[in-house]
Amino acid sequence: MGAAREAWRRLEPLHGMIYFVPEGARRYKELGLSGRAGYFASRSAVFGRAPAELVIATFYNFNPDVIRRVLPQAWAAATPEQVLHARHAAVREALRRAGIGELPGLEDILTLTRRAAEAAGEHVHGRPLFAAHAALPWPTDPVQRLWHAQTLLREFRGDGHVACLLSEGLSGLEALILHSATGTVPVEFLKSSRAWPEEKWTAASGDLRERGLLDGDTLSPEGVAVRQHIEDRTDSLALPAYAALGEADCERLAELAMPFGRAVVEAGLLTVG
Template sequence: MTDVRLARQSWRRLEPVHGMIYFVPEAAERYAALGLKSQAGYFASRGAAFGTASPELVIATFYNFCPTLVRRALPAAWDVTTPAKVIEARLDAVGAALRRAGIHEIPVLAETTAMARRAAERAVEHLQGRPLFAAHAALPWPDDPLLELWHAQTLLREFRGDGHVAALTAEGIGGLDALILHGATGQMPTVFLKVSRGWPEEEWAAAEEVLRGRGLLDGDALTEEGGALRQRIEDRTDELALPAYAALSDDELARLAELARIFGRAVVDAGLLTFSV
């Protein structure tokens, strides 16, 4: 049985290698060169794996963004560029940003990439019910070892994300609800969630009232029931991510978790996850 704790550690510690692409200036610069400004670059770049993704498809799979925000970006993005060009620009930005952080010089890059890729390739055996993951899994593997690591973690991230959406849906927690409950934990500034996800203040306030009525919020804080719900969703998400990490033995998974810390820390120390509101 795959160790759930080690699988979660492996994902969480390596996640900065993927997540930095949503914050680094290299990405915004390359998307702007294609005619994509502001959040249009985000929706087009992450959705390009689907092809000319419709706003409805992105609303469904990204899950927690205000539909109005998505519809401002799509399908208009496909009038000025193509999915293939956006995917190329995204990878170019990834390489530039990770090299700026010195990730390519870490001696255990090849070892870490090999294990992360094995896990990602095992995940491909479990495509059902994972639409965003499946779209990215259909993309070719990069030849550059640095980009290969990023792609592996991208697949593992989207595999886990699709499972998380399933867990939220099963618990009757919509995208806006999930944001509010996340903000109530104190793990992420609520102001960042509001600005980045684009929900109008009145809709946010109305959803808070509904969650209070369900006994999940007390003021702006989670109730005991709300905390238990959040934990249940996280635990179920961890379980749904396990098929990927079953590709590794417990010793290998422990090693991946150990090495992932090196890469995640390097990304954070280089300031690649800095954001402003």
């Protein structure tokens, strides 16, 4: 399980960068989408003209009021097909700017990630975001193909993570607060990026304290245990993809992934604008 988690973690910057790079914002703006509309439309376009409630359910930890406000405006401005095309064009531009296409080991890492992603397709039930992305054709461009493979693995894991949160009785906002209480991500970034107003954040924090999961603004011992259980269970639910590689190839993928993830970071593709 450790090698599988490392493989995902080290390659995750290749997927995550699309939410921060100027190439994405520029492409979406050309379609009449700005700010949050670009994010929600670009990630949910695989569902077609998705209603707000479907996006609220699958994205899980965003303020529903914001999604209900911006998504209808997005679909009035552009079609899902246009948004998907813009997203993939931005991926290609940004990752090539980071030099991903010139890194040694590209073909090997493509082979391994595609094997894992296709193995995940045998376990599609209950994983809506993964299933929608898996229905897309594989890109012909190798850089886009690598991004697509990692996106499949990311959404496969993410769908499993949501299932874990639900099983623990945690709402999207409560899960976000527990995440912030670990100190790994600045709380103000999580509040602003997920668009939660202060009063709702405060009320949910109080509920978590009453449940014994928070001690002030930090995790209580029980909260630490719950968070660890969720992470461990998420790792376990992600294993069907990586099990197809076996331990040796998981370790190989983790090794290959390191310079690819580093190149994304060093090129500034994860910089919050």
